[in-house]
Amino acid sequence: MVAILVCGSLIWNVAAAGRWSPADAAPQAADAPREEQAPPPPPGNPGAQPPATPPAAPPPPVDTTLVSKVKGEGKIVALTLDDGPWPEWTDKALDVLARNDIKATFCMVGQQAKDHPALVRKVVAAGHALCNHSMTHDTNLKKRTPDAIRAQMQETLDYIHAASPGTPVHWFRAPGGNWSEEVQGTAASLDMRSLNWTVDTNDWQKPGVAKMLDTVHRQLGPRGIILCHDGGGERTQTLAMLEQLIPQLKADGYTFVLPQP
Numbered sequence: 001m002v003a004i005l006v007c008g009s010l011i012w013n014v015a016a017a018g019r020w021s022p023a024d025a026a027p028q029a030a031d032a033p034r035e036e037q038a039p040p041p042p043p044g045n046p047g048a049q050p051p052a053t054p055p056a057a058p059p060p061p062v063d064t065t066l067v068s069k070v071k072g073e074g075k076i077v078a079l080t081l082d083d084g085p086w087p088e089w090t091d092k093a094l095d096v097l098a099r100n101d102i103k104a105t106f107c108m109v110g111q112q113a114k115d116h117p118a119l120v121r122k123v124v125a126a127g128h129a130l131c132n133h134s135m136t137h138d139t140n141l142k143k144r145t146p147d148a149i150r151a152q153m154q155e156t157l158d159y160i161h162a163a164s165p166g167t168p169v170h171w172f173r174a175p176g177g178n179w180s181e182e183v184q185g186t187a188a189s190l191d192m193r194s195l196n197w198t199v200d201t202n203d204w205q206k207p208g209v210a211k212m213l214d215t216v217h218r219q220l221g222p223r224g225i226i227l228c229h230d231g232g233g234e235r236t237q238t239l240a241m242l243e244q245l246i247p248q249l250k251a252d253g254y255t256f257v258l259p260q261p
C-alpha cells in the first residue's frame with residue numbers, strides 16, 4: 001500500500017509540473033484511497049478543479065549575440081549559401097550537396113522566395129535549413145527605422161512560409177554582415193538567432209577556385225561557418241569550388257552539420 005500511495009503522489013506531482021496532463025497518468029490501483037487520486041482544492045477556492053493543462057511557461061528569450069561558430073565538439077563545419085533561391089544556381093547547388101551527401105543552410109532573400117516558391121520547397125524537401133536574409137537584401141538595414149527592419153524580416157518569413165508552410169526559420173543573417181543591436185534584437189524578437197560566419201570565400205567576386213580553396217583551408221578551424229552564394233548571379237566558380245572543397249574537408253576529418261540555435 002505504501003508503494004501505491006507513493007506512486008499516486010508521484011503521478012500527480014508530474015502532472016502538476018506540466019509535463020503530463022492527469023489524463024496521461026497511468027491508471028491507479030483500484031484500492032488506492034480516494035484522497036490520493038486527486039489533490040485537495042486550493043485554499044479559498046473550494047470545489048475548484050486544477051486546470052487540465054497547466055499554463056505553459058513563456059519560452060526563453062532568443063539570444064541576441066552573433067553566432068560565428070556552430071555548437072558541438074570536434075571538427076564540425078557548417079556551410080551557408082546566401083542570396084537565393086536563384087534559378088539554375090540553387091538547383092545546381094542542391095545537386096552538389098546531394099552528390100556529396102551534406103546539408104547546408106540557405107540564407108534566402110524574401111523577394112527571391114516570393115518569385116521562386118518552388119525552389120524554396122525544393123531546398124526544404126532536400127533537408128537543408130533556412131535562414132532569413134531580409135526582403136530586399138538591404139545592406140544598409142541597420143540604418144533603417146525599427147519598423148522598417150522588422151518589416152524586412154517579417155515579409156521574408158511570410159514569403160518563405162507562403163511557399164513552405166510551417167518550415168522553421170531559426171536564423172537571420174544581415175546582408176553584407178552589417179549587424180547592429182537593433183537588427184539582432186529584432187531578429188531575436190521574431191525567434192531568429194543572428195548567423196554570422198568565420199570564413200568568407202568571397203565567391204561573389206569570382207577570385208578563382210584555387211584562391212577560394214586556399215582561403216578556406218587557411219581560415220577554417222573546428223566549428224567554423226563557411227559563407228558562399230547560390231544566388232546573386234551565375235555561380236560556376238562557387239560550385240566548382242564546392243565540388244572540391246567538400247570532399248577535401250571530409251578527408252581532413254570534418255563533418256558537415258547544420259548550426260543549432
Ligand SMILES: [Zn+2]
Pocket residue numbers: 082083133137175176
Ligand atoms: Zn547576401
